[in-house]
Amino acid sequence: MELSEPLAVVTATHWIPEYRQKPADLEPSRRPADPGYTALAVSESCSGPELAVLAGRVALTAAGWDGADVGLLLYAWSHYQGHDFWSPAHFVAAGVGANSALPLGIQQMCNGGAAAVQAAATFLRGDPRCRRALVGTGDRFAEPGFHRWTGDYGVAYGDAGTAVLLSTEPDARPRLWLHAIATVAAPQLEAMTRGDDPAAPAPRWLRGAVDVRTTKKAFLRTLPRNRYAEIERAKLTEVITTALADAGLTGDDPRLARVILPRFHADALDSGYRPLVAELTPADTVDFGRDTGHLGAGDLAAGLADLLDQHLLAPGEYALVLSAGVGFSWSCAVVSRPVPTERGGDST
Known part of the structure; x- marks a missing residue:
C-alpha cells in the first residue's frame, strides 16, 4: 500500500507478561529437541483481549490521548479469545474507553496485526472524519488447548498484547x-x-x-x-x-x-x-x-x-x-x- 503521504505512528507498545517459561521448566518428555528460543512469555491469568487492553491503556497514556477521542479500533488475534460467541474487538474498545470508536475484528491469523495496520491506514486516509486509530492485538496460547512449545513446526508461541496509535492530525507528534x-x-x-x-x-x-x-x-x-x-x-x-x-x-x-x-x-x-x-x-x-x-x-x-x-x-x-x-x-x-x-x- 503506497501512502500519499506518511502516516503518523504516535506510539507503539506491547504488554508482555513477566513470566518466562524455559525449556528446562518442562517435563523431559515434553521438551522440544531444538527449542529455537531461550524462553517464552506466558500469561498465567490474563486472556488475549485483556492483554490488549493493558497495552492499549499504556499507549493512550504515553500519547496523552483519551480513549473517547479514538475514532477507529481494529483488533486482531490468531487464537482462542476466551469466549465462544463474542466480539473481542468491542471488549478491547470498552476496556480502553474508546466507546465512540468503530471496533472491527481482523482475523488474518498471525499476520493479523499487519493487516489491521494496513486497514487502519486505509480508513484514516479515506475518511477525513476519522483522525485517530488504535490497532491492537492479543493472544494467549494456554494449556491444555495449545501446546506452545510443540504444537507447531518452525515456531513456538508466547503471550502478549500490543497497541499502535495512528493519526492524520496535523499536530500529531509521531515517534515514527x-x-x-x-x-x-x-x-x-x-x-x-x-x-x-x-x-x-x-x-x-x-x-x-x-x-x-x-x-x-x-x-x-x-x-x-x-x-x-x-x-x-x-x-x-x-x-x-x-x-x-x-x-x-x-x-x-x-x-x-x-x-x-x-x-x-x-x-x-x-x-x-x-x-x-x-x-x-x-x-x-x-x-x-x-x-x-x-x-x-x-x-x-x-x-x-x-x-x-x-x-x-x-x-x-x-x-x-x-x-x-x-x-x-x-x-x-x-x-x-x-x-x-x-x-x-x-x-x-
Missing part, C-alpha cells in the same frame, strides 16, 4: 512515520493448518489441543519437495521489494538501517529469512523473539514497540518490519524516525 505497508498472499497454502481434516461443528471437536504439526504434515505430503520454501521465498521477495518501491526506497539506500524479523524459530530465520534479506539489503536484521516467542498476531506491532524502546533508529533512518501468518500472507511495513525539523517529530 509509516511510509508504506505491503501485503502479499498465497491462498493455495490455506490447507497448511487444515490438512485433510473434515470440517468440525465446534472448536477442538477432533482433537483436545490445537495440533498444527499434524495438519502441516498432511498438507506438505501433497506438495512437491521444497515447493513451500520456493513459494515463501518468492512472496517474501515480492513483499519487501514492493514495500521499498512504495516508500520510494531501494534496498541499498544508506538510510535503511534495520530489518525487524518476525519472531519465528531461530532455524526458520537462519535458513530462510536472513539469507533472503541479505540479498535484498545490507541493512542489519534484528530478532526480538528469542525470549518471548512468536506473539501470534502481535509480531509486527511488538517489533515497532521494541524498535522504539531500544532506540534502534537515528533521526531520518528507516526500518522494514516483517510479519507473516498462515493462510498464507506476508507483510512488510516501512517506517522512519522523524528528524527534529519534521512536524511534531519525536527527537528522543
Whole structure:
C-alpha cells in the first residue's frame, strides 16, 4: 500500500507478561529437541483481549490521548479469545474507553496485526472524519488447548498484547512515520493448518489441543519437495521489494538501517529469512523473539514497540518490519524516525 503521504505512528507498545517459561521448566518428555528460543512469555491469568487492553491503556497514556477521542479500533488475534460467541474487538474498545470508536475484528491469523495496520491506514486516509486509530492485538496460547512449545513446526508461541496509535492530525507528534505497508498472499497454502481434516461443528471437536504439526504434515505430503520454501521465498521477495518501491526506497539506500524479523524459530530465520534479506539489503536484521516467542498476531506491532524502546533508529533512518501468518500472507511495513525539523517529530 503506497501512502500519499506518511502516516503518523504516535506510539507503539506491547504488554508482555513477566513470566518466562524455559525449556528446562518442562517435563523431559515434553521438551522440544531444538527449542529455537531461550524462553517464552506466558500469561498465567490474563486472556488475549485483556492483554490488549493493558497495552492499549499504556499507549493512550504515553500519547496523552483519551480513549473517547479514538475514532477507529481494529483488533486482531490468531487464537482462542476466551469466549465462544463474542466480539473481542468491542471488549478491547470498552476496556480502553474508546466507546465512540468503530471496533472491527481482523482475523488474518498471525499476520493479523499487519493487516489491521494496513486497514487502519486505509480508513484514516479515506475518511477525513476519522483522525485517530488504535490497532491492537492479543493472544494467549494456554494449556491444555495449545501446546506452545510443540504444537507447531518452525515456531513456538508466547503471550502478549500490543497497541499502535495512528493519526492524520496535523499536530500529531509521531515517534515514527509509516511510509508504506505491503501485503502479499498465497491462498493455495490455506490447507497448511487444515490438512485433510473434515470440517468440525465446534472448536477442538477432533482433537483436545490445537495440533498444527499434524495438519502441516498432511498438507506438505501433497506438495512437491521444497515447493513451500520456493513459494515463501518468492512472496517474501515480492513483499519487501514492493514495500521499498512504495516508500520510494531501494534496498541499498544508506538510510535503511534495520530489518525487524518476525519472531519465528531461530532455524526458520537462519535458513530462510536472513539469507533472503541479505540479498535484498545490507541493512542489519534484528530478532526480538528469542525470549518471548512468536506473539501470534502481535509480531509486527511488538517489533515497532521494541524498535522504539531500544532506540534502534537515528533521526531520518528507516526500518522494514516483517510479519507473516498462515493462510498464507506476508507483510512488510516501512517506517522512519522523524528528524527534529519534521512536524511534531519525536527527537528522543
